[in-house]
Amino acid sequence: MDAAAQxxxxxxxxxxxxxxxxxxxxxxxxxxGVFNFAHGVLMMLGAYVAWQLxxxxxPFFVVLPLSVxxxxxxxxxxxxxxxxxxxxxxxxxxxxxxTTLAAxxxxxxxxxxxxxxxxxxxxxxxxxxxxxxxxxxxxxxxTIILVTPxxxxxxxxxxxxxRHGLALRAVAQNEDASLLVGLNVRxxxxxxxxxxxxxxxxAGIFLxxxxxxxxxxxxxxxxxxxxxxxxxxxxxxxGPIFAAYLIGFFEAICSYYFGLYWTPxxxxxxxxxxxxxxxxxxxxxxTRGLA
Amino acid sequence: xxxxxxxxxLLPFLVSDSYSRHILIMAFIYAIVASNWDLSxxxxxxxxxxxxxxFGIGVYAYGLLTKFLGLDPWLALAASGVISTFAAIxxxxxxxxxxxxxxxxxxxxxxxxxxxxxxxxxxxxxGTQGMVRIESLYIPGHNLIRDQKLGYFxxxxxxxxxxxxxxxxxxxxxxGASIIALRDNEEYAVSRGISLARQRVITLAASAFFTGVAxxxxxxxxxxxxxxxxxxxxxxxxxxxxxxxGTSTIYGAIIASFVLTIFSESMADFGAWRPIITAVLIIAVxxxxxxxxxxxxxxxxxxxxxxxxxxxxxxxxASEPHTxx
Amino acid sequence: xxQLLEIRDLTCGYGRIDxxxxxxxxxxxxxxxxLFGPNGHGKTTLLRAVSGLIRPRxxxxxxxxxxxxxxxxxAIVELGVIHVSQGNRLFPDLTxxxxxxxxxxxxxxxxxxxxxxxxxxxIFPKLKERWTQKVxxxxxxxxxxxxxxxxxxxxPKMLILDEPTLGLSPKVKEELCAAVIRISxxxxxxxxxxxxxxxxxxxxxxxxxxxxGEVGAEIKPGQTMDHGEIMSLYFGK
Numbered sequence: 001m002d003a004a005a006q007x008x009x010x011x012x013x014x015x016x017x018x019x020x021x022x023x024x025x026x027x028x029x030x031x032x033g034v035f036n037f038a039h040g041v042l043m044m045l046g047a048y049v050a051w052q053l054x055x056x057x058x059p060f061f062v063v064l065p066l067s068v069x070x071x072x073x074x075x076x077x078x079x080x081x082x083x084x085x086x087x088x089x090x091x092x093x094x095x096x097x098x099t100t101l102a103a104x105x106x107x108x109x110x111x112x113x114x115x116x117x118x119x120x121x122x123x124x125x126x127x128x129x130x131x132x133x134x135x136x137x138x139x140x141x142x143t144i145i146l147v148t149p150x151x152x153x154x155x156x157x158x159x160x161x162x163r164h165g166l167a168l169r170a171v172a173q174n175e176d177a178s179l180l181v182g183l184n185v186r187x188x189x190x191x192x193x194x195x196x197x198x199x200x201x202x203a204g205i206f207l208x209x210x211x212x213x214x215x216x217x218x219x220x221x222x223x224x225x226x227x228x229x230x231x232x233x234x235x236x237x238x239g240p241i242f243a244a245y246l247i248g249f250f251e252a253i254c255s256y257y258f259g260l261y262w263t264p265x266x267x268x269x270x271x272x273x274x275x276x277x278x279x280x281x282x283x284x285x286x287t288r289g290l291a
Numbered sequence: 292x293x294x295x296x297x298x299x300x301l302l303p304f305l306v307s308d309s310y311s312r313h314i315l316i317m318a319f320i321y322a323i324v325a326s327n328w329d330l331s332x333x334x335x336x337x338x339x340x341x342x343x344x345x346f347g348i349g350v351y352a353y354g355l356l357t358k359f360l361g362l363d364p365w366l367a368l369a370a371s372g373v374i375s376t377f378a379a380i381x382x383x384x385x386x387x388x389x390x391x392x393x394x395x396x397x398x399x400x401x402x403x404x405x406x407x408x409x410x411x412x413x414x415x416x417x418g419t420q421g422m423v424r425i426e427s428l429y430i431p432g433h434n435l436i437r438d439q440k441l442g443y444f445x446x447x448x449x450x451x452x453x454x455x456x457x458x459x460x461x462x463x464x465x466x467g468a469s470i471i472a473l474r475d476n477e478e479y480a481v482s483r484g485i486s487l488a489r490q491r492v493i494t495l496a497a498s499a500f501f502t503g504v505a506x507x508x509x510x511x512x513x514x515x516x517x518x519x520x521x522x523x524x525x526x527x528x529x530x531x532x533x534x535x536x537g538t539s540t541i542y543g544a545i546i547a548s549f550v551l552t553i554f555s556e557s558m559a560d561f562g563a564w565r566p567i568i569t570a571v572l573i574i575a576v577x578x579x580x581x582x583x584x585x586x587x588x589x590x591x592x593x594x595x596x597x598x599x600x601x602x603x604x605x606x607x608x609a610s611e612p613h614t615x616x
Numbered sequence: 617x618x619q620l621l622e623i624r625d626l627t628c629g630y631g632r633i634d635x636x637x638x639x640x641x642x643x644x645x646x647x648x649x650x651l652f653g654p655n656g657h658g659k660t661t662l663l664r665a666v667s668g669l670i671r672p673r674x675x676x677x678x679x680x681x682x683x684x685x686x687x688x689x690x691a692i693v694e695l696g697v698i699h700v701s702q703g704n705r706l707f708p709d710l711t712x713x714x715x716x717x718x719x720x721x722x723x724x725x726x727x728x729x730x731x732x733x734x735x736x737x738x739i740f741p742k743l744k745e746r747w748t749q750k751v752x753x754x755x756x757x758x759x760x761x762x763x764x765x766x767x768x769x770x771x772p773k774m775l776i777l778d779e780p781t782l783g784l785s786p787k788v789k790e791e792l793c794a795a796v797i798r799i800s801x802x803x804x805x806x807x808x809x810x811x812x813x814x815x816x817x818x819x820x821x822x823x824x825x826x827x828x829g830e831v832g833a834e835i836k837p838g839q840t841m842d843h844g845e846i847m848s849l850y851f852g853k
Contacts, residue, residue: 035392085578093392094338098530099577105527106570113564163717166710170718173707180667180701182693182722182770219523223403230396261411268404272385275393 005135007252013141015248016148019241021203021221022228023155024196026240029229031172031192034083034096038104039200040222042078044215046071046201047208048111051120060123064205068198075197076190078103083193084186104218111215122208140209151202152241155195168192227271233281242283312444314556316512319447322548323454323505325532327498329544330458332533334467335494336474338395341382341402343529345375345499347520349506351409354422354516359415364427368507375503378405379495387488406521421517425510443512450508451545454501458541461497470494524566528555531573620644620774620805621666621697626675628665634673635661636829643822646837648806650816653826659809660702662826663778667699668692679774694722696773702782702809704759706766708752712743715751715762719769728771735802736765739795757788761795768799775799777808781815793818 021043028036050067054060082099086092125147126139159165171178171188178185207213207221224247232243247267254263274282328342352371356362362370382401386394409416416422461467470490472480481487510516519525532551536543555565621643629635635658643649651659664670666677668689677684679697687695707715716736720729737744740761751759760780767775780796781789793815800806800819810816816823821837 035395082574082578094395095577097338097395098534099574101523101527102531102570102573102577105523106567106574108523109564109566109570113567163721166714166718167721170707170710173709174705176669177701177706179669179689180693180699181718181766182690182725183718184690219403223400226396227400230393234392264407265404268400271400272397275389275397276385 002134003256005133007249007256009132009135009137009141010255011245011249011252012145013137013248014251015245016145017203017206018224018228018244018248019152020148020199020206022225022232022240022244023152023237024199024203025225026229026232026234026237027196027199028192029234030236031168032083032189034093035100036083036193036196037097037100037222038078038107039100039196039225040218040220041104041107042071042075042197042200042218043204043207043221044111044213044218045074045107046197046204047122047213047217048115048120048204048215049201050205050208051122051213052115054123064202067205068201071201072194072198075200076194078197079190079193084189087186087189108215108218115215117214119212119214120208121212122205124209125206138210144206151199155199155237158195164188164191224267227267229281230271231274231282233283235280236283239281239283243281246282312441314552316443316447318549318552319451320505320509320512321529321532321552322545323451324502325529325536325544325548326455326458326541327502327505328529329533329536329541330461331494331498333537333540334462334474335470335491335498337386337491337494338398339382339495339498340395340398340526341405342398342498342502343526344402344405344521345379345502346506346509346525347405347409347518348378349375349503350510350516350520351416351422351506352503353507353510354425355415357425358422364511368504368511371507372500372504375499375506376496378503379499380492383492383495387491402521402526406518409518409521417516418518421515422510423515425514425516427511427514447508447512450501450504454505455541455545457497457501462541466490466493527566527573528569531569531576534573535576620680621807622676622678623662623666624676624678626662626665626672626677628661628670628672628675630661630670634829636665636672638675639826639830641824641831643807644805646820646822648800648808648820648822650813650820650823651807651809651826652811652813652816652823653832657826658829659826660778661829663699663776663807663809666692666776667697669699690722693770694724696771697776698767698770698772698774699776700763700767700778700780702778704756704763706751706759706763709750711748711750712754712762712765713747715766716769719766720771722770725769725771729769732769732771736768739768739798740765757784757792760784760788760792764792764795764799772804775804775806777806777810779809779811781810781812789815 024042025036025039028034028039046067049070050063053063053066058066078100082103083096086095086099089095124138124140125143129136129138130142131137132142157165159169167178167183167188168191170181170183171185171192175185178188203221204218207217211217228244228247229240231247232240247270250270251263251267254266258266324343324346328339331337331339331342349371352374353364353367356367356370357364382398386397389397410418412418413420462471469480469485470493472483473485473487473490506520509520528551532547533544534547535551536545536547551569555569619642621641623639623641623643625638625640626636627634627638639658639662641649651662653659661670665672666679666684668684668687668691672685675685679692679695682695684692684695684697707718710718716733717729720726720732725732742758743761743765746754746758751762754762764777764780777796781792784792789812796806796808796819806819808816808819813823821835823835825832825834827833
């Protein structure tokens with residue numbers, strides 16, 4: 001019984017983390033139709049920016065939103081340099097993979113230069129541990145579990161109840177028609193990237209609070225986000241959200257029974273099997289819709 | 292192109308210090324990896340993100356074969372190529388009928404998986420420390436390090452020549468034509484009886500053999516192996532060689548490899564700035580010259596001697612072995 | 617007197633292939649304009665050039681004196697040139713209400729949103745019943761109505777319709793035709809591409825036959841041509 005509760009808590013935590021990590025990636029894929037390989041690096045940068053701000057003495061409740069905003073701006077800038085100029089090219093997906101990869105390498109090495117290779121740590125979102133239903137869990141993890149649904153809800157509200165959210169959904173569904181209705185599609189691309197980067201920054205701050213940060217910390221989350229997005233389906237962002245929690249639980253179960261070493265292999269196997277039976281992902285529909 | 296190789300073969304007479312030869316040897320190795328990547332990426336239209344993993348497999352295969360099985364280095368060299376080929380076939384199976392982004396994702400995952408595997412089996416692979424003191428190649432009666440690595444130079448060059456001949460022959464053969472046909476117009480090619488699955492396996496397997504051999508040679512030459520070969524930085528550098536040279540031009544990748552390796556070495560003083568500058572270069576090239584330098588040259592030729600092409604000529608194009616993007 | 621829409625020596629195409637060759641049309645002097653002709657001969661390309669989705673290789677397109685070929689699609693929409701695309705894919709997962717809101721995206725249109733919506737619903741009353749349904753779930757005819765309704769929300773100064781009756785049943789076609797004529801009656805000039813020449817004749821008296829990317833024939837009001845003559849033009853001599 002105790003094990004089950006532990007696994008449940010662990011799965012919930014991992015799932016929340018994955019949801020925040022993957023949703024940004026899915027956002028870009030559904031609106032713009034490209035894969036941002038710099039997503040992991042954005043998480044890392046978010047963590048480092050937050051770290052730098054706390055070093056400057058700012059209180060954490062200022063640091064968090066400030067970092068997210070700064071990273072949103074960075075995401076917008078990233079899009080303007082390595083994605084927007086390529087719009088209209090026939091193999092844009094491939095080229096963007098390459099440019100975002102190069103950008104990722106750039107940012108990673110840049111971070112290495114600026115902050116050095118030694119591990120750093122961010123303050124946790126809550127200090128100490130607590131017991132819930134007989135399960136020991138850190139406050140940091142608990143905060144993440146509780147905060148994530150609100151973040152996702154906020155995103156959903158933005159997409160469904162605001163004008164710009166509507167515009168983003170429209171672009172995801174039919175770009176030509178969006179142009180004909182007078183939408184500034186390029187600016188919307190920037191918005192999508194900004195939101196995605198902000199979410200990535202949040203994920204990075206979550207990670208930095210309980211794991212050691214290093215310039216290469218973004219590689220593993222990127223891979224995980226990738227698996228979640230592919231598993232969840234590339235046609236909307238709700239699919240990956242479900243998938244995130246599912247995979248979070250799956251990973252918790254695997255880690256408990258098979259140990260940490262084999263979990264990546266098992267996850268990868270899941271990825272392969274999914275792609276073979278249902279290439280569009282578990283929770284997707286035929287049309288690309290964003291939400 | 293025989294001329295080019297002849298020039299390369301005579302280079303040691305011009306370039307006679309150990310360091311410069313080292314640079315050239317590295318350039319040869321990268322050229323092999325890059326040109327083979329172009330086979331699957333440029334000619335086959337399949338973005339195998341795990342190509343460098345095949346290189347890494349070659350590296351570790353050689354190390355493990357010579358160290359634990361005591362295999363003769365030359366045999367191990369060839370065997371590593373075979374092992375890489377098998378790995379390529381293995382990775383092709385899940386992506387047999389996938390398209391575009393899924394291929395990229397799965398092969399990316401594959402590369403990460405291989406790296407994890409190598410790291411986790413640290414008893415035999417040395418984990419993050421890597422393997423050291425790997426057995427090297429030998430020529431009876433000749434010390435390879437002598438004469439400023441002359442022996443290594445010619446072996447590397449030899450492998451490059453073989454690889455290039457192999458690629459050229461393949462691309463010009465019927466097999467090559469069908470690979471290109473699948474890339475250019477999949478539906479049409481399939482309707483003409485070309486098996487997508489089979490050709491994909493052939494493409495990736497073919498691109499793997501010499502890549503694995505190059506990996507093995509790298510291990511033999513450096514005499515150590517580390518998981519850095521699986522890292523993003525090396526992939527990015529080699530990819531930039533492929534792109535800079537222009538996809539679906541074998542020689543483009545080779546020339547770009549030389550250019551980039553020499554350029555990169557001359558920047559060695561910049562230390563950590565090197566990958567940053569490389570990254571900026573890649574982005575710049577992608578923004579300005581999507582078909583790479585070779586593509587730019589070809590576009591020039593094409594506009595000089597314009598051929599009137601009909602929009603319905605797509606099927607006919609498939610039989611031209613040198614169709615470029 | 618400047619025409620409403622003037623297309624001069626337009627050469628346009630995709631990649632290296634030109635679809636339109638030095639084509640010239642003058643629209644506005646004689647009311648609505650209909651474009652007809654065989655498929656693949658450039659009618660849709662022409663419309664896409666006007667709305668800014670593709671850039672012509674040479675030539676000019678001017679609307680009320682303003683040059684369109686250098687403007688972005690957004691700017692062209694802001695000028696009031698609204699293009700309803702062929703096929704009615706629209707936004708599959710948006711509701712009718714959301715589509716119409718989207719139609720009123722530009723600042724000018726947004727200010728008139730409530731009034732526009734009333735107008736639209738008076739022309740297409742059926743849409744009210746399905747207000748919260750997603751476009752994906754609608755029938756072909758209904759989707760076409762949503763397409764045109766969305767366009768109306770943008771306060772068009774000129775409406776471009778690309779094959780509005782394609783794939784629709786005769787009854788639905790009639791309904792749509794009546795609606796389009798009503799819209800025209802409200803004072804919006806319409807350019808319509810259609811296979812159904814009868815539809816065109818009800819809507820306009822100024823027709824162009826587009827053939828092989830060029831103007832094959834022009835029929836001005838006053839030139840009475842019956843259906844048979846037009847058909848022979850259409851199918852060539």
